[in-house]
Amino acid sequence: MKQSWFKNTIASVALIAASGAAWAEKANDTLRVGFTKELENVDSYFNSSREGVVLQRAIWDGLIYRDPITNEYSGNLATSWEWIDDLTLEFKLREGVTFHNGEAFNADDVVYTVNFVAKEENGVKTQRNVNWMKSAEKIDDYTVRIHLKEAFPAAIEFLSGPVSMYPNEYYAEVGPSGMGLKPVGTGPYKAVSVVPGQHFVLQKNADYHDSPKGKASITNVDIRTIPDVNTQMAELFSGSLDLIWQVPADQAEKLAQMDQFTVSNESTMRVGYLSMDAAGRSGDTPFTDLRVRRAVNHAINREELVAALLKGKSKVVWTPCFPSQFGCVQDTAVQYEYDPEKARALLAEAGYPDGFTTEFYAYRDREYAEAILSYLNAVGIKADFKFLQYSALRELNMTGDVPLAFLTWGSFSINDASAMVSQFFKHGSLDDARDDQVLADLTIADSATDDATRIEHYGKAIARITDQAYWAPMFSYNTNYVSTNEVNYTPTADEVLRFTTMTWN
Known part of the structure; x- marks a missing residue:
């Protein structure tokens, strides 16, 4: 690693300290995280960035969950599913789940979400994630069928990943732009503040359902977009950040030699x-x-x-x-x-x-x-x-x-x-x-x-x-993940930051 970077980082730390920046502490139960790329729209169907995937998994849920370690599937918003034929999947839905705005989750939400994102004219950014679905049909309040355009054996895999369920009444009212500004899901974290491309504040969903994702331990997650990696590291040194990721290899190697940081590398x-x-x-x-x-x-x-x-x-x-x-x-x-x-x-x-x-x-x-x-x-x-x-x-x-x-x-x-x-x-x-x-x-x-x-x-x-x-x-x-020693986190090989698995040491 070039010495100039290290000198510049130390200089930046001095400037931040001089400006009176607060040291990050776990006392207020807030994890401070740095993102590198600007996320133009938090609505998970209208961005295709990794940062969007991270927020999607925190704020929303899908019908199915795939364990990132064992790769086994289990029910999330669905409790069970079966293939009726090659073009029809039937789901039994979890009862008693509510969205962050208080709407009750049921078959109407699944039908509305699927029918909206499956229409190409509605402009979902990554069509591959949704264009295999034809429509959804309500059987009763907690039974729904998803109809495929043609046989698609990877359907379960996609339903465990990028296909999230949205509240039908709210989404019909606000659309993708409104969902991007005030996201509403059923996930383990609620979005309480969004400044597009700059700042995202999440709060633990105390009423989170019995999901295989698990309930969050850390109450608040404060995410800021800091495009320059050197600035991210300067803030990590100063105590203004607790966790950064996607750190270049040479800089991660240097940070790994310092006792105050934990550095993890994962494929x-x-x-x-x-x-x-x-x-x-x-x-x-x-x-x-x-x-x-x-x-x-x-x-x-x-x-x-x-x-x-x-x-x-x-x-x-x-x-x-x-x-x-x-x-x-x-x-x-x-x-x-x-x-x-x-x-x-x-x-x-x-x-x-x-x-x-x-x-x-x-x-x-x-x-x-x-x-x-x-x-x-x-x-x-x-x-x-x-x-x-x-x-x-x-x-x-x-x-x-x-x-x-x-x-x-x-x-x-x-x-x-x-x-x-x-x-x-x-x-x-x-x-x-x-x-x-x-x-x-x-x-x-x-x-x-x-x-x-x-x-x-x-x-x-x-x-x-x-x-x-x-x-x-x-x-x-x-990906190199760097955190202060106060953060306990084991990354997975799918490049998804999972705030629900993070705890304080």
Whole structure:
């Protein structure tokens, strides 16, 4: 780690102390947490950021819960469920549950939520999370059926993750914007204050139902958005924060040497990759040429990136999905060894003996992006580097205006390949390949009820995607969590901060 960072951090601590900042204490039972990325809308269906997932799991509940350690499913807002046929799931709902605003939870809430988010025109940001549902039907006050558009064997996994239940009366009145400002759920924490993109205050739900999530121990959680990691660490030193996460590896290593902090590293399902505009959506671009895309793949030294920058539990990834996800077949993926000479030869063969210049976008981990740029520059690909907020880059991606980007995807922690490969390669707004063969295989894989058929067609899709080098998958992420020694927390491998499992030492 650079000494300049440490000196700057200490200087920042002095300034904060001089300004009279209060030291964080557990005496008032308030956990102070730092977020890095701005969350534009707390409504869990209208953001696609990791910070949004964290708040979703705290404020809302789904029908089903998946244990992050054992991966076993259990009832949450539902007490039981069964498949009536390949296209119909029936749920018995938990009685006696109330939303934070006092509304009683029943089948009407499930029906309203599902019917709203399943309509594409209502604009849910991550359509993959909801577009497999056709509608919901009330059988009685505590029995409901969800109808699928087609067979979707990953339904239980999605219902245990990003599909939360909303209060029908309140949501009908305020909509996504109102839910974003004054969130109302049934979860273990209530949102008592929201300043969009800046500040979120949660309070323990004393009336939380008998959920497998467990009841919260810490009464208050105060979350502030602090984009600069050095400032986060300065506030951790000064006592203004109790917990930060997504801390870069070199800085986490330094903090781990200090007695006053606890540093934990855990793997995640997040994959870092380069996306290239193979379909030419952004205009006349070199990336429509297969040789150029393969050159990019050969230009990246993945092993060095992992060893030097990510460290921890990160690994090299060759697939457009996370290896543990069901259907993320590793054997069919084409692997591109680091070979800058071969990359230069492919560029020359494609008509770029002197390379070319392109726009290059990223939204996080500037150090990683700059390292990737150095590899590309070494083979002749020069870049006009544009570092944007996540929400701004996502909108550009959706309109097809990005020729080359360093992106990441955490699959909403869904352990199924459909949550990643099908999110980006089924001709949706984020698909820069538009490959009909891939679409055909993913359509079969997503809807087949036989595991072997699913694996076969995911394998074919992955083989095609990697052979055509539509992406350059690079690595999995790990996450460093740093807290004061007063905080007791064991992170899980799904990259979800669970405030309910945090206690004071």
